[in-house]
Amino acid sequence: xxxxxxxxxxxxxxxxxxxxxxKGAIKRFADAVDDPNPLYWDEEYARHxxxxxxxxxxxxxGWPAKLSRGAxxxxxxxxxxxxxxxxxxxxxxxQAGYPRGLDGGVEYEFFCPVRAGDILSAKSVIKDIVxxxxxxxxxxxxxxxxxxxxxxxxLVAIARATSIxx
Amino acid sequence: MAKQLYWEDVxxxxxxxxxxKMATSLMLVKWAGASGDFNPLHYDDSFAxxxxxxxxxxxxxxxxxxxxxxMTDWIGEQGxxxxxxxxxxxxxxxxxxxxxxxxxEGETWYCRGKVTKKYVEDDEHYVDCDIWxxxxxxxxxxxGTATATLPSRG
Numbered sequence: 001x002x003x004x005x006x007x008x009x010x011x012x013x014x015x016x017x018x019x020x021x022x023k024g025a026i027k028r029f030a031d032a033v034d035d036p037n038p039l040y041w042d043e044e045y046a047r048h049x050x051x052x053x054x055x056x057x058x059x060x061x062g063w064p065a066k067l068s069r070g071a072x073x074x075x076x077x078x079x080x081x082x083x084x085x086x087x088x089x090x091x092x093x094x095q096a097g098y099p100r101g102l103d104g105g106v107e108y109e110f111f112c113p114v115r116a117g118d119i120l121s122a123k124s125v126i127k128d129i130v131x132x133x134x135x136x137x138x139x140x141x142x143x144x145x146x147x148x149x150x151x152x153x154x155l156v157a158i159a160r161a162t163s164i165x166x
Numbered sequence: 167m168a169k170q171l172y173w174e175d176v177x178x179x180x181x182x183x184x185x186x187k188m189a190t191s192l193m194l195v196k197w198a199g200a201s202g203d204f205n206p207l208h209y210d211d212s213f214a215x216x217x218x219x220x221x222x223x224x225x226x227x228x229x230x231x232x233x234x235x236x237m238t239d240w241i242g243e244q245g246x247x248x249x250x251x252x253x254x255x256x257x258x259x260x261x262x263x264x265x266x267x268x269x270x271e272g273e274t275w276y277c278r279g280k281v282t283k284k285y286v287e288d289d290e291h292y293v294d295c296d297i298w299x300x301x302x303x304x305x306x307x308x309x310g311t312a313t314a315t316l317p318s319r320g
Contacts, residue, residue: 025200028196028199028200029200029201029231031196031200032193032196032197032199032200032201032228033197033228033231033232033235034187034193035231035235035238037235037238037239039243049243050243050244057231057234057235057238058234058238058247058250059227059230059231059234059250060231063200063201063202100217100218102226102254103225103226103227103254104226104253104254105226105251105252105253105254105310106226106227106230106250106251106252107249107250107251108249108250108251109248109249110246110247110248110249110250162253
């Protein structure tokens with residue numbers, strides 16, 4: 001049974017951030033993946049292609065607005081209300097015997113393209129915290145949902161990330 | 167870019183064009199910088215060992231992006247990825263570097279997929295796929311699903 005100290009976080013905000021989708025950041029991201037798609041690299045090509053400008057690969061929402069998982073690497077100046085609530089939750093999970101977290105997976109829904117120069121707003125909510133028995137003992141699944149909107153107020157994407165704590 | 171795929175060209179059980187990938191220490195460091203995930207689990211062997219994973223492991227999110235590339239390469243510029251999911255079921259360990267630019271001999275990973283369903287909804291032409299990453303032993307470490315729309319010849 002998870003303690004109130006852990007479960008009280010369900011439904012709570014888990015951070016918000018605003019990030020510009022910089023061209024250079026798109027290229028560094030595509031380079032790290034080793035993805036040569038000219039829609040991420042070649043401005044001239046992209047201008048005459050489907051989107052009329054460079055786009056970001058699905059799954060890239062501007063650095064460092066990657067709130068759907070872990071907040072420790074966020075720059076505090078770009079992020080509001082994340083660190084404190086996550087710090088509390090991390091401590092409560094450690095207290096409950098789950099000191100280590102690993103990325104478990106993600107689900108995305110994509111609604112519109114992300115173009116170079118877009119300003120994205122991301123907002124995360126803790127959707128669920130569930131304890132389960134696995135083959136190697138009990139684990140906690142933490143599900144954080146992040147919603148991304150662009151500068152025109154259009155819904156860009158929803159990400160549901162699962163982290164597994166043991 | 168490969169030739170554009172059309173919805174009419176696709177059948178259930180068709181293979182998504184496989185995408186080979188090679189994780190190296192170098193790639194993991196690039197990914198840390200590009201994604202903003204500076205967890206030392208992915209570049210510091212002593213820390214990784216203390217966390218019980220042996221040595222540095224490949225970021226789940228990097229494997230996610232490999233699978234996203236599998237889909238965006240296959241559906242082409244006129245295709246649109248609508249939904250995507252993956253689970254980091256098993257860990258992967260990168261090849262270490264032999265020289266500043268060349269990795270040691272070792273595993274190559276394959277991103278693969280298969281069409282599970284095709285349908286039309288609100289005039290959009292959809293395909294659903296099972297997708298996954300196989301390690302060098304052919305074990306699936308990262309299973310997932312994807313839904314995309316493709317252009318139609320109408």
